[in-house]
Amino acid sequence: xxxxxxxxxxxDNIETPFGKSDRIVGGAATYIxxxxxxxxxxxxxxxxxxxxxxxxxxxxxxxxxxxxxxxxVRKNExxxxxxxRYHMDMNTRDTLDTQLNVLADFNxxxxxxxxxxxxxxxxxxxxxxxxxxxxxxxxxxxxIVLDTMNFWMETAMPDLEKVLRExxxxxxxDSEARQLSAQYSLVKAAREIMKMGPKYxxxxxxxxxxxxxxxxxxxxxxxxxxxxxxxPTGAGDTFAGGFMGHIARTRDVSFENMKTAVIVGSAxxxxxxxxxxxxxxxxxxxxxxxxRIRQFVELVNFDIxxx
Amino acid sequence: xxxxxxxxxxxDNIETPFGKSDRIVGGAATYIxxxxxxxxxxxxxxxxxxxxxxxxxxxxxxxxxxxxxxxxVRKNExxxxxxxRYHMDMNTRDTLDTQLNVLADFNxxxxxxxxxxxxxxxxxxxxxxxxxxxxxxxxxxxxIVLDTMNFWMETAMPDLEKVLRExxxxxxxDSEARQLSAQYSLVKAAREIMKMGPKYxxxxxxxxxxxxxxxxxxxxxxxxxxxxxxxPTGAGDTFAGGFMGHIARTRDVSFENMKTAVIVGSAxxxxxxxxxxxxxxxxxxxxxxxxRIRQFVELVNFDIxxx
Numbered sequence: 344x345x346x347x348x349x350x351x352x353x354x355d356n357i358e359t360p361f362g363k364s365d366r367i368v369g370g371a372a373t374y375i376x377x378x379x380x381x382x383x384x385x386x387x388x389x390x391x392x393x394x395x396x397x398x399x400x401x402x403x404x405x406x407x408x409x410x411x412x413x414x415x416v417r418k419n420e421x422x423x424x425x426x427x428r429y430h431m432d433m434n435t436r437d438t439l440d441t442q443l444n445v446l447a448d449f450n451x452x453x454x455x456x457x458x459x460x461x462x463x464x465x466x467x468x469x470x471x472x473x474x475x476x477x478x479x480x481x482x483x484x485x486x487i488v489l490d491t492m493n494f495w496m497e498t499a500m501p502d503l504e505k506v507l508r509e510x511x512x513x514x515x516x517d518s519e520a521r522q523l524s525a526q527y528s529l530v531k532a533a534r535e536i537m538k539m540g541p542k543y544x545x546x547x548x549x550x551x552x553x554x555x556x557x558x559x560x561x562x563x564x565x566x567x568x569x570x571x572x573x574x575p576t577g578a579g580d581t582f583a584g585g586f587m588g589h590i591a592r593t594r595d596v597s598f599e600n601m602k603t604a605v606i607v608g609s610a611x612x613x614x615x616x617x618x619x620x621x622x623x624x625x626x627x628x629x630x631x632x633x634x635r636i637r638q639f640v641e642l643v644n645f646d647i648x649x650x
Numbered sequence: 651x652x653x654x655x656x657x658x659x660x661x662d663n664i665e666t667p668f669g670k671s672d673r674i675v676g677g678a679a680t681y682i683x684x685x686x687x688x689x690x691x692x693x694x695x696x697x698x699x700x701x702x703x704x705x706x707x708x709x710x711x712x713x714x715x716x717x718x719x720x721x722x723v724r725k726n727e728x729x730x731x732x733x734x735r736y737h738m739d740m741n742t743r744d745t746l747d748t749q750l751n752v753l754a755d756f757n758x759x760x761x762x763x764x765x766x767x768x769x770x771x772x773x774x775x776x777x778x779x780x781x782x783x784x785x786x787x788x789x790x791x792x793x794i795v796l797d798t799m800n801f802w803m804e805t806a807m808p809d810l811e812k813v814l815r816e817x818x819x820x821x822x823x824d825s826e827a828r829q830l831s832a833q834y835s836l837v838k839a840a841r842e843i844m845k846m847g848p849k850y851x852x853x854x855x856x857x858x859x860x861x862x863x864x865x866x867x868x869x870x871x872x873x874x875x876x877x878x879x880x881x882p883t884g885a886g887d888t889f890a891g892g893f894m895g896h897i898a899r900t901r902d903v904s905f906e907n908m909k910t911a912v913i914v915g916s917a918x919x920x921x922x923x924x925x926x927x928x929x930x931x932x933x934x935x936x937x938x939x940x941x942r943i944r945q946f947v948e949l950v951n952f953d954i955x956x957x
Contacts, residue, residue: 529875552870552872563872570837605952636954642870643872645912
């Protein structure tokens with residue numbers, strides 16, 4: 344049950360129609376770890392932060408079973424910083440500022456103690472960094488899951504294509520799936536993308552749920568209808584953490600179990616958006632998570648007797 | 651198992667990114683009848699057509715158990731006509747032309763033989779006409795279901811408010827729900843709309859499925875991921891026909907059975923969009939419908955064992 348998580352640990356400035364949040368802790372690997380640690384430990388974290396990254400956050404993660412040996416700390420530099428503003432639909436956003444800082448020349452080093460990990464979650468990051476981690480592993484993990492975004496399709500497509508050939512599961516959102524495949528229909532998009540490498544594809548549709556594709560099969564997961572989405576930042580990463588956490592816990596990489604992993608990921612993401620940043624994730628306990636997953640079971644449950 | 655269906659029987663010109671179709675048979679009540687007749691008969695149709703409405707269409711409907719006694723035929727006038735163009739996302743469309751013709755002064759008359767019908771499906775139409783049918787019924791049906799659209803919210807809101815107070819179930823799409831409630835969150839929108847009269851609310855989201863609200867409960871139905879949506883015209887009416895048809899067949903108006911009705915409606919709508927107009931609906935047999943409903947069961951089925 345050992346899981347490697349690769350991604351940013353960073354600061355975000357977030358504006359939503361509901362408010363503003365200044366310089367809060369964010370980053371793909373932060374959200375993934377906070378989500379996945381509810382299902383599997385240790386989490387072997389690989390990232391890079393500056394001297395400004397809060398020590399309390401590191402300690403809080405360590406207490407949750409996150410191994411920080413692979414997190415480089417550059418005392419005299421600054422952590423990655425992103426500022427963005429969400430629109431009313433919470434599915435579209437404008438990037439207001441991006442400061443790469445420590446990420447500019449990040450060269451990930453996989454600690455010897457991480458070798459032999461069974462699962463690898465590559466959070467959204469420069470494709471060449473994702474690739475470097477895969478290449479450093481002496482034995483291939485049982486499942487490699489990748490998250491990426493439109494920015495890398497536009498600026499690093501050759502590297503992204505290389506990573507896609509090495510992975511098992513790709514997680515992207517619907518507009519990214521359309522961009523990557525040049526197909527409008529998500530069914531056709533999925534077929535094209537699976538030709539690029541991944542055997543499984545999860546297309547995330549925010550408030551409309553998620554689709555899981557495998558060969559010519561498809562599974563539809565609902566999103567929990569919420570009164571308010573306060574802040575969607577990190578929801579995709581939190582989904583990834585729940586998805587990968589469930590797989591690592593059960594050590595079952597079948598399509599059937601991946602369906603359940605999509606539900607677990609969706610349940611975790613539904614918590615994330617309830618408060619700014621990772622506030623809600625830090626409050627969670629087992630009982631709340633189980634109860635939320637039960638809500639998902641109820642959400643789609645119906646009886647049918649054919650005529 | 652008697653169902654009254656009220657709505658237009660008309661002609662449509664349709665343009666989609668996949669092609670054009672000139673002056674094909676359409677209208678809410680036509681689609682509802684073609685869909686509902688697979689589940690319940692007779693269907694007591696109430697509508698108005700001109701002398702141009704094809705006799706073969708009437709005969710085909712009669713053969714499917716559609717009682718046309720309540721359909722007024724005005725030999726020297728023309729049927730209602732609508733022309734529209736769909737955008738690439740198939741969720742938005744422009745109206746290019748609307749000719750009310752026989753609909754301009756339509757005064758529905760409920761035949762004596764329709765009295766005592768157990769179920770009433772009010773297809774999208776002028777709210778005062780929908781209200782007139784309700785008022786003509788000597789005994790209240792077990793369930794009254796209403797479909798409407800943004801056009802009536804903008805031009806006939808006082809009448810629409812009156813109809814809403816008389817019905818049990820409202821079917822509308824997501825943008826209409828937001829418009830009617832002045833709420834962006836669909837959960838909040840549902841709460842506001844249910845205060846206006848309907849005990850149940852179905853919000854249709856096209857390719858993203860549908861939500862069924864009742865008190866503080868919600869059910870999420872998937873849409874079938876399709877390779878191509880050729881023509882969404884009539885999909886909402888076809889959904890209504892499947893929904894109401896299932897309820898009429900089972901004579902069970904519980905929330906639990908309404909969930910199943912949403913699935914049956916979704917399955918029927920997934921056929922409708924596969925070909926232009928009502929072509930696909932006319933080809934359907936029981937086996938195809940059962941097999942499609944089974945696909946919906948599979949689509950959302952997952953196992954979960956909590957930790």
